[in-house]
Amino acid sequence: MRMPVAELLPVTDVTACCTPIANADAAITPQQAELVARTLKALADPARLRLLSMVAAHDGAEACVCDLTEPLGLSQPTVSHHLKVLVDAGFLTRSKRATWAYYRLVPGSLDAVAALLTSV
């Protein structure tokens, strides 16, 4: 009982399109993809994008929750939640003074994401 030649030597069939993953190393790893996706997920929300923009546009490039709640049109807990997501993702920093929590942009964070995208 002999094996067909095609199974011993998988020739590249010109009629087929499915080339056996030419250079699999060139693509990003699943771990890299997971990491980048997690960062992008933090940005992929209209409320959070507006928050980033509003913080950047605010005086001194910093703002507290009460500055953001009303113009955003969302409840205070929801705003706090979004801000936490942005802090955890490294886009904002939180500094508490008195009863207020001031948020400000992390300088190169957005540019770093932009650089990540061009490398994909």
Place this chain on the structure above:
Amino acid sequence: MRMPVAELLPVTDVTACCTPIANADAAITPQQAELVARTLKALADPARLRLLSMVAAHDGAEACVCDLTEPLGLSQPTVSHHLKVLVDAGFLTRSKRATWAYYRLVPGSLDAVAALLTSV
């Protein structure tokens, strides 16, 4: 019955942090945020990031579904679903030849997103 002065003339209390939205025009509009968020959502998934990378790394910068299903480790319907999301978002183009559907990157699409981010 008189109104308190504070309600007639809301003075800017220096002890308070909540400045009345200094320059609301400087921030992005809700419509812009919605649009950018929709684009980022298409990217914010590890499987889709890997698909983009695999298409870019493939010979001729184009690949069909059967090229991508096995190395991605997901079922064919799921891969088709992700590819559709990427096409709808403008990151990939689909061209059908014979029974195969070839996907290729839209040249400047990723850079456009990167530019969007720096403008937020």
Place this chain on the structure above:
DNA sequence: CACAAACATTGACAGACGTCGATGTTTGTC
């Protein structure tokens, strides 16, 4: 120390999302 203000956290709920199996559609082949 009691009270109020700013903010975070919790619990709950509706809707969106990723995934798969099953099925439909198109194209080439015998």
Place this chain on the structure above:
DNA sequence: GACAAACATCGACGTCTGTCAATGTTTGTG
């Protein structure tokens, strides 16, 4: 025209996510 291959679509299911009301925590004030 029957059949197979490549791919898309559909239906269903579990999980994640955005949102809010209620509550907890911390800080300043009288």
